[in-house]
Amino acid sequence: MTLIKSISGIRGTIGGRAGDGLNPLDTVKFVSAYATFIRSNKKNDSNKIVVGRDARISGKMMEQVVTGTLMGMGFDVVNIGLATTPTTELAVTMEKAAGGIILTASHNPRQWNALKLLNERGEFLNAAEGEDVLRMAESEDFEFANVDHIGKISDKDYTDAHIQAVLDLKLVDVDVIRAADFEVAIDCVNSVGGIVIPKLLKALGVKKINELYVTPNGEFPHNPEPLPEHLKDIATMMKTTSSDVGFVVDPDVDRLAIISENGDMFGEEYTLVAVADYVLKHTPGNTVSNLSSSRALRDVTRSYGCEYNAAAVGEVNVTTKMKATNAVIGGEGNGGVIYPESHYGRDALVGIALFLSHLAHKKMKVSELRASYPQYFIAKQKVELTPDIDVDAILLAIKEKYSQYDVTDIDGVKIDFPDKWVHLRKSNTEPIIRVYSEAHTMQEAEDIGMQVMDVVKQLSSRK
Known part of the structure; x- marks a missing residue:
């Protein structure tokens, strides 16, 4: 079982023990944290939260847990049922809601599902907001509504809209x-x-x-x-x-x-x-x-x-x-x-x-x-490292080694050569560096990627 908590949402495999997968108990915790965040950071006067889901087998179960939890937190739920992610995003703005939750694990296999969290503009929470939700989930400092303030639920279909x-x-x-x-x-x-x-x-x-x-x-x-x-x-x-x-x-x-x-x-x-x-x-x-x-x-x-x-x-x-x-x-x-x-x-x-x-x-x-468009090919590779390797130090060394080229470091290190590029990013979940490279042929893309990967391996062997 897998449960991945990140600033962009909560995703995991369905089932397992609490804390090991995306089960009802963990779902209640994270939805309660999101509701607490929305209540503390509301940008409008709405008490509505929109919920939409893809057609995953676990979707109906997740929908009932999520909508019930939001009602228990005192929010009125607009349940749009089976809906695309962009449909749910638009529904938040059309309803002038305080936020929204999309139940989808996007391209992940059938055993996965996820909670994707939206603000009042129908856009994903930013990094700082996502961190706040995770912090609230860890503290479990939630206040649920009393019997006179339990939220209501309404069902709508936004596909045609x-x-x-x-x-x-x-x-x-x-x-x-x-x-x-x-x-x-x-x-x-x-x-x-x-x-x-x-x-x-x-x-x-x-x-x-x-x-x-x-x-x-x-x-x-x-x-x-x-x-x-x-x-x-x-x-x-x-x-x-x-x-x-x-x-x-x-x-x-x-x-x-x-x-x-x-x-x-x-x-x-x-x-x-x-x-x-x-x-x-x-x-x-x-x-x-x-x-x-x-x-x-x-x-x-x-x-x-x-x-x-x-x-x-x-x-x-x-x-x-x-x-x-x-x-x-x-x-x-x-x-x-x-x-x-x-x-x-x-x-x-x-x-x-x-x-x-x-x-x-x-x-x-x-x-x-x-x-009619410029012809490019992207190669996707990775360098596996031992857990004790300082990935940030390696990326810094790569940046310095290729400093004569146009280097961008807002997200890992990207080296722009005149006719190709290589982008290195560290994984947040495992000791690897992902290496993406692009050139006018796949062979060139793979070659330049391998060239930079060899430098990474040399640097890691010295650590």
Whole structure:
């Protein structure tokens, strides 16, 4: 059993003894801590907290524990049931609520679930706020409501409201999408995407939809992380149908992977690149992604005479940088599109609508669109270290060794070479350094990554 307590939320495997997994007792503790935090830091007069969940097998059990605990803490609960992560984020603002909790372990396997905590803007708590919640959970200094002040619960469905909000975006061109008469394949991994993605596509004017795994029962038919090695079924479907494009979402529908008409992966890194290309063409401005995302976004941004900025890894870090730089589009290279005109959160619905608008205006095949962007490849490796190694000291030494290059140290160490980069980050849970590298070929990316990894190994052997 596993229970991981971090500033970005609480996640773990279902079951086990208290403290060993995400069980009802631990869930009550962390939800009570969150409710205590919200009560002490309320930015509005609302007494509502929104709760939404993906279709995991443990979802209904978690939903009842969470909503009951919030009521016991004196909050009124707006339970939106099966809902995507971005739907829950939008529901918080639409309800003018004090906060929200999303029950999802995102791309983790079926035995996992998690509590993702939102503020009154429907955005994830920042690092300092997350630390406060963890501290309150450790102290267990909670005050529950008496019988006259127990919260109430109401059930609402925000799926249609979310879809309408997407349709209302100025750059979503329903008429041109409908006229393009796209045939679209989808893989929704038997979670909430199976509810919302077909409805969204129909609302966008798509008449021909080839569906894979749209039953929201939490029985994931393959590893739910939308990586190429897990998407063989939809790749085959693209080759055996006349589908123009394929869309794959993770269980909570905040990440979007795209499949070309020939079954080739568009590349998760290029989801944001393509959407940014469309947004920048119509509304030039700054862009943001995290340090481990492809340089292609920077290249496309500069081609429009605009400025690209990098943020530390993590959605809240990206949104903070986006606000600071007034970015018109941003996100993460894992297929996470953040479009401020909608809201400050990764949203696959927005990504699909903007991508289809872009594709329809371009009047080209998906493979042709992909070929029009700068070609980069990312290699992901790691260096395993002994627990006694001072990882921070090694990263500092790496920074000094490569000081003649453009080095960024806001999140580990990233070395920007003229035609490639390497990003080293230490793991928070195990004695390893994650090494991401990018270049114009996979061989070059692997080689530069290995080169820096060899330096890390040499430094660690001296400690």
